[in-house]
Amino acid sequence: MSVEAHIKKVLHTIESQSPGQKEFYQAAHEVLYSLMPLLKEDERYDYFNILERITVPERTIIFKVNWVDDHGRIKTNFGYRVQFNSAIGPYKGGLRFHPTVNLGIVKFLGFEQVFKNALTGLQIGGAKGGSNFDPKGKSDNEIMRFCQAFMTELYPYIGETQDIPAGDIGVGPREIGYLFGQYKKITRQFEGVLTGKDIKWGGSNARKEATGYGSVYFAENILNKYGESLEGKRCCVSGSGNVAIYTIEKLYEMGATPVSCSDSKGTIYHENGIDLNSLKAIKEINYQSLEVYAQVHPDAVYTPVSHYPDGRHMVWDIPCDIAFPSATQNELNLEDAKKLVDHGCMLVNEGANMPTTPKAMEYLKEKGVWFGPGKAANAGGVTTSQLEMSQNASMAKWSFEEVDIKLRQIMRNIFDTAYETSVEFDCEGDLVSGANISGFRKVADSMIDQGSV
Template sequence: MKSNIESFLDLVKERNGHEPEFLQAVEEVAETVIPYIIENDIYYGKNILLRMVEPERVVTFRVCWVDDKGEIRVNRGYRIQMNSAIGPYKGGLRFHPTVNMSILKFLAFEQVFKNSLTTLPMGGGKGGSDFDPKGKSDNEIMRFCHSFMSELFRHIGHNTDVPAGDIGVGAREIGFLFGMYKKISNGFTGVLTGKGMSWGGSLIRPEATGYGTVYFAEKMLETKEDSFKGKDVVISGSGNVAQYAAEKTIQLGGKVLTLSDSSGYIYDEDGIDTEKLAFVMELKNERRGRISEYLETYPNAKFVKGRTPWEVKCDIALPCATQNELNEDDANTLLSNGCICVSEGANMPSTKGAITAFHKAKILFAPGKASNAGGVATSGLEMTQNSLRFNWTREEVDLKLKEIMSNIHDSCTEYGKDENGYIDYVKGANIAGFVKVADAMLAQGIV
């Protein structure tokens, strides 16, 4: 078995040796899926996983735009169309200076499994640019988005590829992107998700990833006859996902102790309540300020510069910032401080060493492809509403989101539960996601 996994990974490394994030994501999947393939003749000998790790299409393009000083700026744009076996490509656009091919391929590969887990008919894709929205005026961001979409439009469509937002791409950017797509295509279609409510958006979409992360953690806790009530919760990040993970945690009776950004984290021993969270939302969403400014209004809190919040004692940890933010040392610190549950709100925020530590300690651990699937699930619901030319109520969408997260948890349990009752949610998510895509690929032949 080990030799099969190593041979597969050697081949993938030979082709993608300069892409560490992508290789990390593939290795995590291969270690659980290859044994399952070998045990099931229907998949064995078909090179299904090898076909899955190779994108169906990779698009790169130049993005030229003019800044407020009249200078021509040049960025690089991408779209990775990874797998369309079960539906049109679906996945976000990320605008951040760290964006490169490796990061986007890892995100697209994870998206294939995540979208499969939702049970909705969506393939996997990802895209973005090394453009940094921070410090840019609205007009500069509009000019960039219009230039970006003037190339991307030819590769997407509501039955082909439906992008959404991600880091650096919120409601403002989606609006600018959609406006240019509508102008060029001369059609009003559901080609992007995360749209405004007055022009095709869905209620609960901004909240969905954060809410879903907490809903999944809630289901894990239920397996131990436990809940969020009275629990100390540490959250990383302070953007969309972290904000709504905090909101849902508060609603379920948990006490949120931290939020963070790239400059460091805040620790509020009294807890970040609804009023304080509203301040953070205004600070980050409207003023686009730093999390350290929290102390100007709430001086009893502490700001720890240049560090992540995993050193804070807690019961539940929700990493909601970015990839590889929680390493093995962080995991051991969380465990020694009594953490019993980790639910990933970001994509692959835990390193391989951290995941190994969590599994060894047999705590509740949910990988992002399962626990943060709420965002893309609600994007799928937005696509449905666009097709119907109809909007569901907030309560209806939230109920559907909660049901989807519950179903994902059940799928992970089905494939991840061992004979002793321990649930390996990583194994469960990987195999459950693989099976649906693999069955579709086998049915469609070698294409």
């Protein structure tokens, strides 16, 4: 059987065995086809059945979460933890609380996490989890009760050498605190079973900033490779969570001008640059809509999502040198990519997980736009999570500067690894292929070493 036929067979099996899980199928399609040069060169991966094995989670946990709202009513949500691969270390990956969460979303995120974690050079496997619970509009007490109920179901499957969850969309320091408190109460263990903890009780400096900072560091490495830098560049950023906020913060530090941000209701375009203090106050302190930003800054333009009923996002209509999609999966489509190219965008750097659709990615590649894939560009978060694990294990505390230096170097190492692998397989500069091949090879070789487990 040819390599291409083998890949088609595996993808057909995934689609038939995982109906309706389109995001997982999309992620697997992108990874497997990018591996063709490696699979043609090394027949071991076929002999040891690696494609079939690596696309099936080692363990999938689905559970019911019953919790009580402020009116005394019992509510029910789904909970998930997909422990995808532990060939190079204990499972590691975030928890997402959002109404769109389902098994397909969690499997896609867990699959991506396997290769992202391998790229960091750190000894961590891949997993992901979460719930269709929506923290928006809930009181602190309701969120606390949900987190306690969620951890009561999850705790038997996690541990500091087994599976170490972290935060993701809808799961920040508040939620991590409630989850950790319940884990400690049940197990009577104070251990590094969660990352993203508050600095007062085992968290790491720079964890909140890490994904956004790391994304900018990765973009700078791409630009430097081609004789460019971030200095003076106009940048469009989507999202307004941790990733977007700290992408914006680091862009200013690097001499760039971020001019946009967005949330589920609309987009802000601020021609002179996003006011970071206002954005943090609105999103991190008051949990408000970006409509408030336009009220505070009358010179900013606010466009509601209803303005684009076709599913496009206004962010990508704004002229920019560099685009940082930092909100969610498949947020940048083919029409968006065409707008970016028309406006002279030189680089798309993914701060979110799989934010660019396959057709958009293909078009950007055809037009010579440099591309930083999410599994490499947004690896700063899991990198600093592992640094938090190291500090917990040694009972140490590193300064913000120490963590930031380590983060910057690891992001440089990730870029170098992806770029050098692209050169090795005659696709120089194709960081999607370079990242996928590098991450896959490390995990697959470890699976072969460990036998049929």
